[in-house]
Each structure stands twice: as structure tokens, then as C-alpha cells.
Amino acid sequence: MHLVSNMAYVGEIPWHGLGNQLSPKQPIEVWARQAGLDWTIESADVRFVASSTSGSPNNIGSIHAFPEQRVLYRSDTKAPLSVVSSRYQVVQPREILEFYRDLTEVGGFELETAGVLKDGKKLWALARTGQSVSLKGRDEVNGYLLLATACDGTLATTAQFTSVRVVCNNTLAIALGDSAGCVKVPHRSQFDAQAVKRQLGIAISSWDGFMVRMKALVERKVSDAAAEAFFQRVLTYPASTGLPAPATNDSAIKAAHALYAGRGKGATLPSASGTAWGLVNSITEFVDHQRRARSDDHRRDAAWFGAGATLKQRAWDEAMKLVA
Known part of the structure; x- marks a missing residue:
């Protein structure tokens, strides 16, 4: 979907x-x-039905409001979007x-x-x-x-x-x-x-x-060993992500390295071949187009706003160290 x-x-x-x-x-x-x-996004009070205490199946109970929360919904379809606090600015x-x-x-x-x-x-x-x-x-x-x-x-x-x-x-x-x-x-x-x-x-x-900065990355030639070290640094996830120790994503390193080595779009252009700019773009292409995700949409969402965006930032930061 x-x-x-x-x-x-x-x-x-x-x-x-x-x-x-x-x-x-x-x-x-x-x-x-x-x-x-x-x-437009409309809002309404949150209301709930308290169950009847009489035990009678015909008694639907009483309706109460919960003033600290609001329901946001679409003006056109009336479809609910979320429940937010009353201080939420739409x-x-x-x-x-x-x-x-x-x-x-x-x-x-x-x-x-x-x-x-x-x-x-x-x-x-x-x-x-x-x-x-x-x-x-x-x-x-x-x-x-x-x-x-x-x-x-x-x-x-x-x-x-x-x-x-x-x-x-x-x-x-x-x-x-x-x-x-x-x-x-x-x-x-x-x-x-x-x-x-x-x-x-x-x-x-x-x-x-x-x-x-881009032009500096284009001019920075990178050895095979430096490229390998770059991918290790970018694609090793820190221990703080709930893992007991830093975890290296070997399949991601392999995929990104293949993009860098010529499989990526534009990888053979003079600006990217064997350069720090090529390293950055191999990670970006991996995140935007190849990283495992439930769907292309989920991948795009992560690439713009989530874990993918974080990875791209890390690749950029590591590349900038190469031209410092």
C-alpha cells in the first residue's frame, strides 16, 4: 500500500x-x-461513553468529555487524523x-x-x-x-x-x-x-x-583503504541503539561499496569516481533507493525525515573530515 x-x-x-x-x-x-x-484540519472534543452500571443491555451509559485532549479530523472526509493535547498548534x-x-x-x-x-x-x-x-x-x-x-x-x-x-x-x-x-x-x-x-x-x-564543500569533496581523491574505512565508520551503528555493542551492517557496506565502485548512478562521472563526493553519493543512493524498507514510500519517508536522513548526515560529516 x-x-x-x-x-x-x-x-x-x-x-x-x-x-x-x-x-x-x-x-x-x-x-x-x-x-x-x-x-482543513478541524478539531473536536474527545468524548467517551462510560459503560452503564445497571447491567441492562439497552442502557448505553453516559457520554463524558475529556477536555485535555482534542481529536483532529479532515474537514472533507471527516476521517480522524490523531488525538492531541488541547495546547497543540495545528x-x-x-x-x-x-x-x-x-x-x-x-x-x-x-x-x-x-x-x-x-x-x-x-x-x-x-x-x-x-x-x-x-x-x-x-x-x-x-x-x-x-x-x-x-x-x-x-x-x-x-x-x-x-x-x-x-x-x-x-x-x-x-x-x-x-x-x-x-x-x-x-x-x-x-x-x-x-x-x-x-x-x-x-x-x-x-x-x-x-x-x-561539494567542490572540495570532488577534488579529494580517496584510496581503496580510505573508502573501506569510510563505509565502516558510516555503517557501524552505535551501541546506544539498544544493541550491547556497536554493530557493523556488512550487507549495507557491501551494497554501498558496489554503488561507489561503479554500480551507482553517476558513479563513473569524473566528479564521483574515486572521490569523497562519490563516497557521499553512494551512501545517499543506498539510503534513497536500496535500503531495506517495507515499501518505497517508507524508504522515502525515512530518507527525508528519519533514520535514512541521519545516515546521510553521518556520511556527509565523515566525508568532511577527509577534506578538513
Whole structure:
């Protein structure tokens, strides 16, 4: 079963083949309709039926309220989404798209995908920033800004710069070292789109810094022994994950090494072959496309927001040590 409930996209057909294809530069209103984001999250009191004490089967008992909690549900289908505390601040589907209105109308950004996961529990939009670099003339990487939220407690509202390497459609969060590339707004706080944009800096400077680092990775040649050591470091899971001792994932190391050694998309490009950039991209491709998961959707969810994103960050951090 697909986690994707609704989606709209511009350009290439996405990883799962689902969604409504739009022509470029559509207004936000069209995106809302086609991406399935044209509804609101409503809330209601939690009520429960206390069982009757008389023992009579016809006596259904009394209805009571539980004021500390609210039920969130969809305005269109009335489908329940979650039960949250009364202090929970909802971010509406429309707010996800509205975040991009000024960016697309005057900032040169262009929405590329938006949609609904898990029947409305998770919502996202992804826009190209217009920033791009071509490494060694042939390896193109584009800048994106992702905004996602969830109303089931699994994700704070997250705005994050990310990059996509065209040759393999891999996503790598733009690692800035100072976390300026990601802003998380917990649901106990009000989501203020303009404040988030100020915090992100929606800045050229973040992309420039990322580009400098990417180019350094491209120039850093790596020996076979150094490559092997890199994969061991990235794919050895620490003892703190409930395991008594650090665990090396041998099958993952083998798979990532094969991608690096030529099997990966773009692995033979001059920018990636035998370089630290190639090491990073082998982990990214492994996480985005090959890591064991219940489905492609679950893998994508983890690659953007979960354990996969953590692995990609670890690969980036280890690669940066090679060029330090």
C-alpha cells in the first residue's frame, strides 16, 4: 500500500508513478487542488461513553468529555487524523503551500512536488530554489527547499534546504555545519512562516557554502583503504541503539561499496569516481533507493525525515573530515 494519498508534481514522473502532473508555474490555488491540500484540519472534543452500571443491555451509559485532549479530523472526509493535547498548534495544509507564495511569485523559486502522506497525517511541498551547480561540467546538483509537517506527533513542522543530484535523483540535506539549513517548529508553538524564512535566511550564502564543500569533496581523491574505512565508520551503528555493542551492517557496506565502485548512478562521472563526493553519493543512493524498507514510500519517508536522513548526515560529516 502506498503512503502517498495525494500528490501533484512538475517535470519527471516521481518515484512511485503516482500523482497529478502539472505544467510549470501554476498558481498556489491549482497546486492546493491537484496536490490534495484543499481541505482543513478541524478539531473536536474527545468524548467517551462510560459503560452503564445497571447491567441492562439497552442502557448505553453516559457520554463524558475529556477536555485535555482534542481529536483532529479532515474537514472533507471527516476521517480522524490523531488525538492531541488541547495546547497543540495545528498547521493547516494550505499553510504549507502559502509558505512558498512570495518565494515563487517574486523569489524565483518553483514548486516541484507537493502532497499528502498517510491520509493527511503528513503533508509536504518541495520547491526548486533556482540554485544549481555542475561539478566537473557533467554532474548537476540543484538546490531545493522542503517544508513538511505532521499532525500525528511524528514530525515538527520542518523547513529544510536540500539538494538533489540529477543523475540519480538523490536527496542530501544541505549540510551547513551550523544547522542554519533546517528550522523545526514544534507543535506547541505557533507556526510563523515569515519568521521561519528569516531564520533560514532563504539565503544565497547557504548554497554558496554548500557548493564550496561539494567542490572540495570532488577534488579529494580517496584510496581503496580510505573508502573501506569510510563505509565502516558510516555503517557501524552505535551501541546506544539498544544493541550491547556497536554493530557493523556488512550487507549495507557491501551494497554501498558496489554503488561507489561503479554500480551507482553517476558513479563513473569524473566528479564521483574515486572521490569523497562519490563516497557521499553512494551512501545517499543506498539510503534513497536500496535500503531495506517495507515499501518505497517508507524508504522515502525515512530518507527525508528519519533514520535514512541521519545516515546521510553521518556520511556527509565523515566525508568532511577527509577534506578538513
